[in-house]
Amino acid sequence: MKTLDAFLDDSSTDAPLAEVILRLASCCEAINNQLQRGELAGILGSAGADNVQGETQKKLDVIANDMLKDALKACPEVRGIASEEEDEVVGANLDGRYLVTYDPLDGSSNIDINSMVGTIFSVLESGERGSAVSEAEFLQPGRAQKAAGYVLYGPSMMLVFSTGNGVTMFTFDPEQSAWLQTVERVELDSDTKEFAINMSNHRFWAEPMRNYIDDLLKGSDGPRGKNFNMRWVAAMVADVHRILCRGGLFTYPWDARKPDQAGKLRLMYEANPMGLLVEQAGGEAWTDSGKILDIQPEKIHQRVPVILGSANEVMCCVGYHAGSDV
Ligand code: F6P
Ligand code: MN
Numbered sequence: 001m002k003t004l005d006a007f008l009d010d011s012s013t014d015a016p017l018a019e020v021i022l023r024l025a026s027c028c029e030a031i032n033n034q035l036q037r038g039e040l041a042g043i044l045g046s047a048g049a050d051n052v053q054g055e056t057q058k059k060l061d062v063i064a065n066d067m068l069k070d071a072l073k074a075c076p077e078v079r080g081i082a083s084e085e086e087d088e089v090v091g092a093n094l095d096g097r098y099l100v101t102y103d104p105l106d107g108s109s110n111i112d113i114n115s116m117v118g119t120i121f122s123v124l125e126s127g128e129r130g131s132a133v134s135e136a137e138f139l140q141p142g143r144a145q146k147a148a149g150y151v152l153y154g155p156s157m158m159l160v161f162s163t164g165n166g167v168t169m170f171t172f173d174p175e176q177s178a179w180l181q182t183v184e185r186v187e188l189d190s191d192t193k194e195f196a197i198n199m200s201n202h203r204f205w206a207e208p209m210r211n212y213i214d215d216l217l218k219g220s221d222g223p224r225g226k227n228f229n230m231r232w233v234a235a236m237v238a239d240v241h242r243i244l245c246r247g248g249l250f251t252y253p254w255d256a257r258k259p260d261q262a263g264k265l266r267l268m269y270e271a272n273p274m275g276l277l278v279e280q281a282g283g284e285a286w287t288d289s290g291k292i293l294d295i296q297p298e299k300i301h302q303r304v305p306v307i308l309g310s311a312n313e314v315m316c317c318v319g320y321h322a323g324s325d326v
Contacts (some may be wrong), residue, residue, distance in 0.1 A: 004159070004170055004179035013163055016077040017146055020098050020123055023078075025159055025179060027071035028119050028151035029172065031064045031105075035117070035153050044112055053084070053266075053301065060111055061085055064104035064119065072100050079126050080133030082300045084269055089300060091133040098146065099124040099138050101269040101300070106150070107235020116154045118237030122273040123147040138300055142272030142293035149273065150237050160186075160244065162280040167244065186244050188281040192310040194229045194248040196239045204255035208288070212320040236265060240274045240308070244281055249309040249317060253288065263287075263305035267297055271306050284314035288321040 002010070004025060008018040034041050043060045065085035072078045072092055079096035082089045084103045103120040110117050123146045126137045149161025157172040159179055169183035195216055202210065219227035231248070233239050239250045252265050265271050275285030275292035285292045285308035292304060307317050 001180040001182065004181075007168065007170075007181055011163070011165070014146075016097055017123065017163065019077050020072075020075060020100065021147060021149075021161065021163075023071050023075045024068070024100070024102075024119075024121055025151070025170075027068050028153075028157070028159070029177075031060075031067055031119065032151075032153050032157050032172070034060060034063060035111070038114060061105045061108050068102055068104050068119070079128070080137070082135075082138050082268065084266060084301075089133055089135050089138060094131070094133075095129050097125055097129075099126050099133070101138065101272075103266070103269045106237040106270065107233070110233075110235050110238075116152065116233060116235050116238040118150045118152040118235065118241075120150045120237055120269055120273050121148065122269055122276075135300055138268065139297045141296055142267075142275050145272060145276050145293075148276040150241075150277075152237055152241050154238065154241075158182075158241070160241065160277065162277055164276075164280070167277050167281045169244075186277075186281040188244065188278065188283040188310060189247040190282070190311040192247040192249060192313050193226055194231060194246070195313070196231050196233075196243075196248060196250040198232060198234070198252070199230070201255045201257070204257050205253055206255075206288075208321040209251070209253045209317075212317050236270055236274065240277070243283070243309045244277065247310045249307070249313040251307045251317065252305065253307070254305045262303045265303060265306050267292070267295060267302045267304045268300050271304050271308075274306075275308060278308045282311065283309050284311045284318075286314055286318050288318065 065083050072081050076093050077096050078092040078098050080089050080091050080099050082101040101122045105117050106120050107117045124140050125146050147163045152158045159170040167186040170179040171182040173180050215222050216228045254263050271292050278285045287305045
């Protein structure tokens with residue numbers, strides 16, 4: 001099996017970009033070590049502070065954020081970072097070429113129940129050199145991403161990423177302390193019978209989404225003519241991983257609980273990286289009105305509605321929204 005280093009060499013990944021990916025992977029190994037020790041490492045529970053999105057931070061959110069920040073600042077190729085846990089963009093090396101956005105611990109409410117979480121990352125290239133890093137450099141559409149991926153901390157630790165030429169998966173072998181390629185190229189089925197949504201928000205959704213889900217629930221008796229299964233891990237990283245493994249549709253739509261908020265998920269370190277992976281695997285990634293990767297971001301913590309996964313199912317869901325305002 002190919003190691004991560006060998007893959008990056010063989011795929012002629014630009015050396016500075018390969019270096020960023022290797023630093024991210026190595027930092028995630030250290031985060032995984034903390035997670036594996038769980039309660040023993042004293043990392044569970046709230047750190048007491050709210051993050052910039054108004055959510056209570058878990059201790060490990062803070063720790064993982066700091067670990068990634070330190071690792072990326074120490075990488076000469078990184079010019080700046082933007083994290084879910086940082087209000088503002090953070091400068092790294094003035095002459096670095098890359099900007100990294102990340103969600104240090106996605107699905108962090110799962111930490112306390114010893115369930116799956118992950119680190120999501122996106123790498124952009126900056127046209128600037130020498131000057132202090134600014135938010136404006138980060139505001140590039142998802143299609144400009146040079147690399148994107150995640151590390152899933154599950155029963156085994158996995159690294160899944162794309163540099164724009166398909167999606168590949170690595171599994172960490174603790175015995176060899178090495179990342180080994182276990183899926184060369186991910187190919188997502190176009191059709192599916194599985195969907196993922198937080199059903200408890202049903203009454204808050206806009207009508208097109210309610211109609212779509214209601215039709216899925218009617219199964220073989222309804223207009224879709226087949227029965228659907230539902231899964232919800234409550235960690236986007238794990239739900240998307242399942243979809244890359246066996247297909248499906250994942251959505252976190254706009255809802256009326258916070259009507260002024262476009263959605264729950266963040267464009268620049270959740271929707272864009274996952275959108276790139278899903279498109280690169282042959283799937284579709286949409287808001288309710290356009291492709292996620294085409295959105296011109298206005299701010300680093302921007303939120304978007306997300307519908308992604310198996311191509312035909314995503315387009316069916318988007319079709320319910322055609323002609324509606326929401
Ligand atoms: O990062 C936000 C997030 O934790 C995602 O990972 C996940 O998909 C979603 O929120 C879970 O939301 P809810 O609490 O509504 O199930
Ligand atoms: Mn998240």
